[in-house]
Amino acid sequence: xxxxxxxxxxxxxxxxxxxxxxxxxxxxxxxxxxxxxxxxxxxxxxxxxxxxxxxxxxxxxxxxxxxxxxxxxxxxxxxxxxxxxxxxxxxxxxxxxxxxxxxxxxxxxxxxxxxxxxxxxxxxxxxxxxxxxxxxxxxxxxxxxxxxxxxxxxxxxxxxxxxxxxxxxxxxxxxxxxxxxxxxxxx
Numbered sequence: 001x002x003x004x005x006x007x008x009x010x011x012x013x014x015x016x017x018x019x020x021x022x023x024x025x026x027x028x029x030x031x032x033x034x035x036x037x038x039x040x041x042x043x044x045x046x047x048x049x050x051x052x053x054x055x056x057x058x059x060x061x062x063x064x065x066x067x068x069x070x071x072x073x074x075x076x077x078x079x080x081x082x083x084x085x086x087x088x089x090x091x092x093x094x095x096x097x098x099x100x101x102x103x104x105x106x107x108x109x110x111x112x113x114x115x116x117x118x119x120x121x122x123x124x125x126x127x128x129x130x131x132x133x134x135x136x137x138x139x140x141x142x143x144x145x146x147x148x149x150x151x152x153x154x155x156x157x158x159x160x161x162x163x164x165x166x167x168x169x170x171x172x173x174x175x176x177x178x179x180x181x182x183x184x185x186x187x
Contacts, residue, residue, distance in 0.1 A: 008091035010141060013078070018054045018089040020075035020097050025112050027093040030146035032114035033139055034099050036076060036154045037121040037165035041065040045082050045120055054079075054089050074098065076116035078138060084130030086138060092146065102157040105150065110157045115142055124166030132170070136177045149184060156186040 009015055024030075040049035041063045049066075052058040053074065060070045076098040079087040090096040098116030102109065117138060121127050142148055153169065154162040175185050 008093040010086075010088055010092075010138075013086040013088050015088050016051055016055065018075040018096075019056060020054065020073045021090040021094040022097075024093065024095045028147075029113045030092060030115060030142075031149045032104055032110060032157075033142060033148055033151045034102075034110060034114045034116050034154055034157055035135070035151065035165055035169065036098060036116060036118045037123050037125070037127075037169070038079075038118045039120060039122050043122050050079055050118070050120065051087065051089075076118040078115070078117045079120065080117060080131050080134045080138070081120050082128050082131065084128070084134040086134050092142070099154065099157055101161065104152055104157045114157075115146070115148075119165055119169075121165065121168070123164040124168050126168040127165070127170070132173055132177065135174065139174075139178055143180075151178075151180075151184060152186050 038050055039045055040053060042065060049058060054076065056073060058066060060066045075089050075096045077088060077090045077092060077096045092115055095111050096116050097111060099110040099114060104110050107113065117135065119127055119131050139151060154164045155166065171185060
């Protein structure tokens with residue numbers, strides 16, 4: 001990593017650079033955190049498949065489900081594993097490919113102004129205490145570095161198209177632990 005990029009890679013997390021990113025229209029406009037959930041194959045945790053997907057190295061023939069996502073080029077800025085480990089894939093000043101067609105607070109294309117955080121978990125399922133702890137810490141760290149004003153789920157920025165993280169995600173816990181105003185969260 002060059003010193004020019006290093007400030008946008010968080011220290012103390014594992015870095016696994018993804019090729020799936022592009023420039024932001026305004027690299028200083030980072031006002032939203034989008035929370036997602038992912039497991040590959042669905043309901044399986046702890047393997048290397050998520051990292052492989054985000055780095056375009058997934059063996060499409062390793063599981064029948066992978067045929068349904070064959071050829072996808074996606075990424076997120078961060079992944080929070082079930083044990084609370086945080087992995088960074090894309091520098092925060094770059095545009096990760098996580099939200100797709102999306103809209104928040106009167107703006108389209110949330111990838112342009114958001115940081116995507118994937119929680120290892122099943123859409124609608126429960127998440128681990130370690131994940132909430134890591135997510136709170138990550139949100140606080142990001143808010144100290146960038147003008148973050150809101151946290152929303154993929155389901156909130158792409159309603160009808162996406163449903164993650166889903167009903168198992170405890171928004172009240174996140175809001176209480178962050179102690180941010182209610183206006184910072186989906187209503």
